[in-house]
Amino acid sequence: METALGQRQGLPADLLYLSEKHPRGTWRGRSELAGAGETWLGSHDYFRAITAKISENLVRLRERGETAYDSGAAFRRHSGSLLGGLEGHHGIEDDHYFPMFRRVEPRLIRGFDILNADHEMIHAAIYDFSARSRDFLSRIGSSEGVMNSDQRRATDEMAETAARFTAILRQHLGDEEDIVIPLIIEQARDDPEFG
Numbered sequence: 314m315e316t317a318l319g320q321r322q323g324l325p326a327d328l329l330y331l332s333e334k335h336p337r338g339t340w341r342g343r344s345e346l347a348g349a350g351e352t353w354l355g356s357h358d359y360f361r362a363i364t365a366k367i368s369e370n371l372v373r374l375r376e377r378g379e380t381a382y383d384s385g386a387a388f389r390r391h392s393g394s395l396l397g398g399l400e401g402h403h404g405i406e407d408d409h410y411f412p413m414f415r416r417v418e419p420r421l422i423r424g425f426d427i428l429n430a431d432h433e434m435i436h437a438a439i440y441d442f443s444a445r446s447r448d449f450l451s452r453i454g455s456s457e458g459v460m461n462s463d464q465r466r467a468t469d470e471m472a473e474t475a476a477r478f479t480a481i482l483r484q485h486l487g488d489e490e491d492i493v494i495p496l497i498i499e500q501a502r503d504d505p506e507f508g
């Protein structure tokens with residue numbers, strides 16, 4: 314079965330025994346998630362929101378056909394926040410949470426192998442996104458007014474990169490939640506200090 318991000322159709326069934334017990338629809342507001350779980354979901358919601366905003370702004374810019382004084386600056390701000398936030402978030406997962414989860418739930422080790430591999434793929438995509446962003450920003454410039462053909466092309470290319478990035482990121486966030494959140498619920502029951 315294909316497990317690579319962007320290729321797989323969901324997680325292997327044998328990794329979903331906890332999420333069958335605690336399905337997605339039952340998470341919000343649960344006391345077991347009051348600490349680490351809610352923080353985790355909050356970070357993921359932020360990444361979903363900021364990627365959607367970046368894509369919407371690019372589509373709007375393309376439709377309007379005109380740059381505004383802050384077109385480039387807003388893009389730089391949002392993408393900097395997304396990429397920097399993701400690097401920090403993945404660092405904590407890779408260095409702290411995943412090693413701990415591997416110890417407490419060895420049956421999910423393969424799941425954490427998949428999620429660690431996702432992180433590597435996302436990091437390659439972050440690199441690509443950053444390079445494309447620099448190119449986009451230099452072509453879009455800082456002047457206001459009707460876009461020329463190269464600025465329109467640059468916006469299309471950036472929008473495609475952002476859409477590709479968003480698709481793999483969303484798949485990772487969803488699959489990670491299906492493994493991690495039910496595990497936090499189980500662990501927090503046994504040990505309220507967990508997380």
Ligand SMILES: [Fe+2]
Nearest residue numbers: 403406432489
């Ligand atoms: Fe992750």
Ligand SMILES: [Fe+2]
Nearest residue numbers: 357402406489
């Ligand atoms: Fe995450």
